[in-house]
Amino acid sequence: MKSAQLPQRWLLLFLLALGSFLFCLNTGSVSLQWQELWWCFTGKCTDPMQWQLLWQLRLPRLLLGFVAGAGLALSGALLQHLSRNPLADPYLFGVIAGAGLGATVASLYFPASLIALPLAAFVGALLAIALVLALALLARWQQLDHFILAGVAVSFLFSAATALLLYQHDPFAANRVMFWLMGSLSRASYQPLWFILPCLLLCLLLSVLFRRQLDAMLWSDQTALSLGVPVQPLRLLFLLLTAALTASIVAYCGGIGFVGLMVPHLVRMLLGSQALSLFVGSCLCGGIFLIWVDAGARTLMPSQELPLGVITSACGSLFFLLLLSRRRG
C-alpha cells in the first residue's frame, strides 16, 4: 500500500457514498425528477404523494440500509481482527440461529402482531449470545476459537429447535420465516434507526479510540499484553458490542448474509489492514454496498422485491471466487 494514494482513495470513497445515496434515493418503481426531489427536500413539495414517497418510504429505507450494511461490515471487520481469522463473520455467535428461533416463535404464536417478530428475533439473538458467552466463560475458555466452537454448538441447537417447531406447525409460517431469514428492508421506518444507530456509533467510536490496542491484538496475546493491552477485557467488550449490534440489525432486517464477511476483505485491499482505516472504511463500504443491493432488490424484478440475501450471497460467492483466482494467479 503506497501511503500517498490513501487520501485519494478516502476522498473517492466519500464521494462514492454521497453519489450512491443520491442515486439510490431516486431509484425505484416511481422515478422522480431531480428538481422535484430537491423541492421535496427543501420543503417546497407540490405533490403530497411525492413527499410521502421520499420522507416516509425512500429515506428511512435508505438510511436503514446504510446503517445495517455499515453495522454488519463493522462487526465482521472487528471479529476478523479480534479472532485473527479472515473467515470470521458477524453471525458467528449463533445470532442468526437465535433470531431465527425467535422469529419462528413470533410467526407461529403471534402472527398478527407487527412488533412481535423483530422483538422476538432480538430476544432470540440475545439468548443465543448469552448462551455462547455463558458456555465459554463457565468453561474458563480464553481463546476466541472457544467462542467460535460454542457459537457453532448453540447455532445447531437453535436451528434444531426451529426446524422442530416449523415441522410441527403451520406450513405458511415456515414461508414467512424463510422470507425473513433471507433479509429485507421492506419494513423500514425511522424507529429501528433509533435502536441500531446508537449501537453502531458506540461500536465505531470505541473501535476508533482503541485502534492501537486492536492493532496490537492482531499479534499474539503475549505481544499485546507486553504492550500493556488488557487483552481479555477488551476482547469481551468488543464481542458483546458486535453481538448487540448484529442482533439489533438482524431483528429488523433479517439475515443479510455475506456483507460482514466480504466487505472487510475488500476494504483491506483498498485501504490496508490497520484498525482505523479498516473500521471506518468497512462502515462506509458496507453502507454503500447494501444500499446498492437494496436498489437492485427493488428494481431487478419488475413487480416484486427480491430478498436481499439472494443478491448479497450471489455477490459474495462471485467475490470469493475472484479472490481465489487472483491468489492463484
Place this chain on the structure above:
Amino acid sequence: MSTETVLGCQQLSFCWQGDWTLEPLSFELCAGERLGVIGPNGAGKSTLLKLLAGLCLPSSGTVLLQGKALTQYSRTEKARQLALLSQENEQAQAMTVAELMLLGLLPHKKLWQANSQADLNLLQQCLDQVGLSHKQHQLLSSLSGGELQRAQLGRVLMQGAKLILLDEPTNHLDIQYQHLLLQLIASLPLSLIASFHDLNLAASYCDRLLLLHQGKVMALGTPQQVLTAPLISAVFGRPCLVDENPFDGKPRLTFAPGVCA
C-alpha cells in the same frame, strides 16, 4: 556496564499442577548487561521469560523491576520499562513496517492522541537503527525472516523500554541474519534477557549465561564458567567438546554426532 540493578528476582518459582516447571531461583541483572538463558527443551526457559514479563504470576517469589515489584506496576507503566519479543506464530502480515513499529508507541499514548511529528521523527530514527528505512511502506508479508525480526525489534525500540526480553530471537533465521540481529541488539544501550538454543551464539553475544535443566538452575555465570564440557554433556545428554572460538575467544562447543556417540 554500570552496577545499577535493572531487574532482580528472589526465590522466583512456578509450579503447575503439582510439578515444578521452575524451581525457586534468584538473580540480578545490571544495566546494560546481556543475560542468555539456555537449556534443553522443557527446561523452563520460556516459563522464566513469561514470569519476568509478568505474563503469568509466580507460585512464589517476586520480580523487581527498577527496585519495584512487577505486580505494583500498571500495565502501561510496565510496558514503558520492559518489552517482549516473543516467538509465537505471528500472523499480522498485512501491516506495513511503519505501522508495526508505530505500535510501540501504544503504552505512551492516550486513547484519543494522534501520532505527532516528534513520533514520526522517532520512527525515522528507529527505522534507521534497524536498517529498514527503505522498506517502511512495505507489507510485512513481503519481508524476509530477518527483516521481519528487525521490524519487530524496531517496534521494541519505539516502545522505549530499557530492558528487553527475547524468546529465541534467532529462530528461523539463517546464519548471516542470526549474527546481524544479535550484533544490532548488542550495539544498542539496552539490558537484555534472551533464551537461546544455539549455545555458541549465546556464548558470543551474552555477558552471563543461566543454564536451566528440568526447572532447576544448573549454573549461572560467565560463558567460560557455564559452558564446561562435563556440565553441558550431562545436561544435553550428548558428548561435547569445548574449545576457544578463534574469533572472539569465547567458549566454542562441538557436539558428537549420533554415529560417534
